[in-house]
Amino acid sequence: MRNALCLGVFGLHLARLCVAQEAATAVPPASAPEHAVIVRARVLIDGTSAQPRSGQEILIRGDRIVAVYNMGTHPVPPGVQVIDLGAATVLPGLIDAHTHIFLQGEVPAAGGYDIQLLKFPASYRVARAVVAARRALEQGFTTIRDVETEGAGYGDVGIKQAVNEGYIPGPRMFVATRSISSTGGYPLEGYAPEIVVPKGAQLIDGPVEARKAAREQLDHGADWIKVYMTHRSWVDEQGALVSQPTLTVEELRAIVDEVHGWRRKVACHAYNGVGLQRALDGGCDSIEHGLELTDAQIAQMVKQGTWYVPTLAVYYYDPDPPDTPSGKRDRKRVAVHGVSFRKALAAGVKIAFGTDVGGFPWSDPIAQEFARMVEFGMTPMQAIQSATSKAADLLGERGELGVVAPGAYADLVAVPGDPLGNVGELEKVGFVMKGGVVFRTPQNSMQP
């Protein structure tokens, strides 16, 4: 169903605006590709330019941007709807390159991680993932790379299909399905050896099993393959962060070789040490988290063109008590992470915005990551580009996503203030358009 609604946008005095409001259950009608809209932006951050541009008009036909020009230089063509966003700052739809729609920031008191795999019906997990997908879009993240379902099998493939077919609201999704680790390399853990429990990842041993798992996941719809190259971590007697390595270089190489043959990419969860080195030597396309990077590893990332998706903010979420082994580990993680980020940034490592949301609740602001990136040395514009054009590069979508320019998808967001003065403004997204369809205005904001 498509209902015409009249809305004022950002409280502006301009004429009230009639937009075709896609209800959450709406299926885009066949006539949608002909729909033409002009979005007026007093300030436009286009995703690639070093400076914002003032007074721009963005002409959209169907799901694509066809032109961007100075306000008032072209007459409004007949029948074209105008959405004036007033004093707001317009940006490309944001991209979170590290999400988990099948996690909800589970706290131990509520059963933690294990209860999801042991007691929750699959339908319940899917229902919560549907809400998570909506939450991403509400917060202005029009694209996500969702890096594994945590025991929910190929559930992400179905959610992506439902979004693409218009049954549920959600971002564009690049999905990694089950992920791969080795025996002893992923929960569930700690149960009697006589009891067979499910695992949150597909566990392999040896290059043959590794390649087979990658083939299975690709066959069933994985856009990316996610590999865990480290698992447990702790602080040793010298006070250093130590991480247990999982796959061997040979196992990872078999996966990377297979995945690259399909023209897809491999994301490697790697904290530090031996496992992170194996991730680089095995040819990973992106290092996820990368808590502690040596100078040599940073140089290798630059040389190989490896992406860094640091996910800084999640490690500040709910640390264990400081006098416990896990509490010491949590504090050590934070202490080394910012240092690594600064060094990688200075060396020119390619950095894409990722948050690990799902590791913290979807009701929390995803955009809190921007402030951490700025705290550790990025300019606000660099941080914004990491979540727009740079993340689009990571996804192989340069020019299609993460940019406001002719030919790109009409994915736009707006915030009321100046995010270059305060990146915290990005937590206040009040307007969201995806593929030329308005999903959110300040008046129709949905709450979780």
Ligand SMILES: [Zn+2]
């Ligand atoms: Zn993650």
